[in-house]
Amino acid sequence: WRLLVTSLPDCQLLRQINLTVSNLYECQQIRSFKGTAVILFTKVKQSQECNLVTMDVEDKEAKVRSTYTTKHVTDVALYTDPEEIYLVRKDGTVIMYDATNLKEDVKIPSPCTESDLL
Numbered sequence: 001w002r003l004l005v006t007s008l009p010d011c012q013l014l015r016q017i018n019l020t021v022s023n024l025y026e027c028q029q030i031r032s033f034k035g036t037a038v039i040l041f042t043k044v045k046q047s048q049e050c051n052l053v054t055m056d057v058e059d060k061e062a063k064v065r066s067t068y069t070t071k072h073v074t075d076v077a078l079y080t081d082p083e084e085i086y087l088v089r090k091d092g093t094v095i096m097y098d099a100t101n102l103k104e105d106v107k108i109p110s111p112c113t114e115s116d117l118l
Helices: none
Strands: 002-006 013-018 025-033 036-043 049-057 062-071 073-079 084-089 094-098 103-108
Touching: 013 062, 025 049, 025 073, 036 073, 049 073
Parallel strands: none
Antiparallel strands: 002 013, 025 036, 036 049, 049 062, 073 084, 084 094, 094 103
């Protein structure tokens, strides 16, 4: 996968970054706000496997902060000031994700069990 950073509204190419995500994954979502972008990739044949790529984006520079492997993520929400990244799992569990320290903290547990999802 390759990430292209462009200027708006003219779409001038500013930077190209090669990501360390396998081509066995497809891009599901891109969320960005202020200086942070989060990209959710899902494995094609095993949709429970996901990769999250977090980017730091500034006017003249963009760089990968972290790449993180997790499971069952279906949605991502991003807030800044302070930065908060929330992941929603297939069962409805809401998790706060720390992209710098690569840690997950359950904020709203789901009452569902694994068998409820089958």
